[in-house]
Amino acid sequence: MDHSHKISTAGQTDSAIGGGLEEDLVMECSLSTADQDCGTSRITSHTNLYAALIRTVVVLLFLTLALVILLKDKCHKVLGIYINRTTQTAEAEEVKSEVVLSHVTSAAGLIHVSGYEGREAKVSCRYGKGYESYEKYLCRNDCGDDDVLITTTIGKRSRYSISDDKNSRVFTTIISDLSSTDAGKYWCGVTRTGKDIYTEVKLDVKPDHCCEHxxxxxxxxxxxxxxxxxxxxxxxxxxxxxxxxxxxxxxxxxxxxxxxxxxxxxxxxxxxxxxxxxxxxxxxxxxxxxxxxxxxxxxxxxxxxxxxxxxxxxxxxxxx
The missing domain is CATH 2.60.40.10 (Immunoglobulins)
Known part of the structure; x- marks a missing residue:
């Protein structure tokens, strides 16, 4: 595509605009009764022109800055997604029983735990390297704030106690005085920024007597x-x-x-x-x-x- 024609036309347009402006200034001066008034009029016209140019430059600078911020934000998001995916992949390879969930619905590596009524059950969950200092907890249902039963920050609460073996990277929750209502689905959780790490646990509670026959x-x-x-x-x-x-x-x-x-x-x-x-x-x-x-x-x-x-x-x- 030939861009010289557009450039020439643009030049002619600028020349025409400039010429028209000059004619207006000359006409304005010719109508002026004194040379001093003519000079003042020219200065005012040039000042207005410069002010308009400055405003245009400022607007362009703001637009450029906004574009840079927008592109930077998008780049950070893309990079963040890549880093997050890479981290999750590494964690999945190291700890097969853990998955990252936004809402607790399912998890790989289901842990089965059984206990007898009136006795206790131990729920032991592994976690990945690098999470030794992170808070761990046991929860039920969807793991909302009201569903958290015990955390390593608290240590002991009612029938629940929890300990964290940082050397073997296993934290264990003990549920005492089991009853049939304790049976069901639980989640071992590791608190972290963003989405926590969860491992699904199924607890079976049996009567402490045997047998039917x-x-x-x-x-x-x-x-x-x-x-x-x-x-x-x-x-x-x-x-x-x-x-x-x-x-x-x-x-x-x-x-x-x-x-x-x-x-x-x-x-x-x-x-x-x-x-x-x-x-x-x-x-x-x-x-x-x-x-x-x-x-x-x-x-x-x-x-x-x-x-x-x-x-x-x-x-x-x-x-x-």
Whole structure:
């Protein structure tokens, strides 16, 4: 495209404008009654022209400044989005169980926690490197201000307590005196500028008793009795044990014998992994041995698995 024609035309236009202005000045001077008035008129006209030019320059400067600010803001936003995406990607690679959410709806790496009514549950959540000094918390529902149950800033509140192991980058919340209403969805949160980091937690609360069906076993004083406890193939290498009573939450701590300690007084345990069965033998029975027992299998995750039997010890067997 030929720009010389436009430039020439623009020049002619400026010349015409200038010429017209000069003719007005000359006419104004010719009509003036004195040379002094003519000079004053010319000065006034030039002053007005310069003032208009200055105003135009000022307006252009303001427009230029506004454009620079607008472009700078857009550049910062683009850069911020890039940095935020890069940060989120790094965090996702380091801590797979964490996701960044504007509103808590879902999260990767769901954590399952189980506990018994009247007992406690421990909720442990990992976080990424660099967040050691940040506030952590546990919340429910949508994690609004009223949904936050405990924070590391508070430490302990009602049935909730929280601690932060900065070396292993794990913070743990303990919920005491569990009830059925405590079951449901929770979120482990890490407070930070912008969007917090959340990890979803599902808490199951079970009654602290077992079981719906008990196997009835009879024995006689001064004799022995054996109880068979089957298990699933996935529990082949897990710890087996037996306890008295009907409280799963304390059964392992009160176990009378385990697969690691095969003999304990009158109790012994033998396991047949081929048939996926372990057998508990109780010797030298007395009336005091009557009652409820639980066969327990320790699980690596979740609650242990139990089956129950009820032992009835009768008087010495009559051989008549």
């Amino acid at each position: 008990f196997t009835k076993v009879q024995g006689y004083e001064d004799s022995s009795v054996s109880i068979s406890c089957p298990y699933e193939s996935e529990d082949r290498n897990n710890l087996k044990y037996i306890c008295r009573g009907n409280k799963p939450s304390t059964c392992l701590q009160e176990a009378v014998v385990t697969s690691n300690l095969k003999q304990n007084g009158q109790f012994s345990i033998n396991e047949d992994k081929t048939s996926r069965n372990f057998t508990v033998t109780i010797r030298s029975l007395t009336q005091k041995d009557s009652g409820m027992y639980l066969c327990g299998i320790q699980r690596n995750t979740g609650l242990d698995v139990f089956s129950g039997f009820k032992l009835e010890v009768k008087g010495e067997r009559s051989w008549l």
